[in-house]
Amino acid sequence: MATVELTKDNLVSTIENNDFVIIDFWAPWCGPCQSFGPVYEEVSDKHPDIVFAKVNTEQEQEIAAHFQVRSIPTLMIFREQVIIYSAPGALQASQLEELIQKARDLDMEKVHQEIAEEEKQVQG
Numbered sequence: 001m002a003t004v005e006l007t008k009d010n011l012v013s014t015i016e017n018n019d020f021v022i023i024d025f026w027a028p029w030c031g032p033c034q035s036f037g038p039v040y041e042e043v044s045d046k047h048p049d050i051v052f053a054k055v056n057t058e059q060e061q062e063i064a065a066h067f068q069v070r071s072i073p074t075l076m077i078f079r080e081q082v083i084i085y086s087a088p089g090a091l092q093a094s095q096l097e098e099l100i101q102k103a104r105d106l107d108m109e110k111v112h113q114e115i116a117e118e119e120k121q122v123q124g
Contacts, residue, residue, distance in 0.1 A: 002041075002044070003024075003040065003041060003044055003052045003053060003054050004051060004052070004053045004054070005053070005054055005055075005056070006023065006053045006054065006055045006060065006063065007059075007060055007063075008060065008062055008063060011055075011063055014051060014053060015078050015081055016081060018051045019079065019080055020049065020050045020051065020077075020078070020079055020103070020104075021050070021051045021053060021077070021078040022050060022051070022052050022053065022075065022076070022077050022078075022100070023053045023054070023055055023075070023076045023077075023078070024036070024037075024040050024052070024053070024054045024055070024073055024074075024075055025054075025055045025057050025064060025067070025069045025072050025073060025074040025075075025076070026054060026055070026056065026057065026072055026073050027056065027057045027058045027072055028056070028058060029058075030072050030073065032072075032073055032089075032090040033072055033073045033090070035090060036073050036090035036091065039090075039091065039092065039093050039096065040052065040054075040096070042093060043093055043096045043097060043100070046097075047100060050100070057069060057072055067086070069088075070088070071088040072088065073088065073089065073090050074086065074087065074088045074089075075087060075088075075089075075091065075096075075099075077099070077103050079103060079106060079108055079111075080108050080111075080112070082108070082111055082112070082115065084103060084106060084111065085099065085103060
């Protein structure tokens with residue numbers, strides 16, 4: 001599956017309408033971003049059930065600011081509209097595959113329960 005370019009116009013709908021979204025925050029001038037790009041594309045072809053998206057932080061500064069992206073490349077993983085991973089740094093294909101498997105294995109029912117518990121404590 002080809003990667004999707006995210007903008008402020010399609011960001012929310014992409015996250016809300018897909019259960020599994022991985023976002024690569026990058027910039028054209030960033031050397032590590034340029035080397036990670038082909039790895040990201042290659043791995044995306046192996047996982048057609050996942051939306052692989054890219055945010056050009058030069059063009060979409062509002063998105064980068066909203067997610068507090070401080071260095072690039074930064075990878076962010078959403079499962080069922082929850083950020084379950086966010087970290088800077090380029091990965092090798094094997095590392096990205098391992099990360100995807102861990103994200104797949106995550107018990108999202110438990111994650112949603114934990115979020116609900118935290119919200120109760122904040123409100124209570």
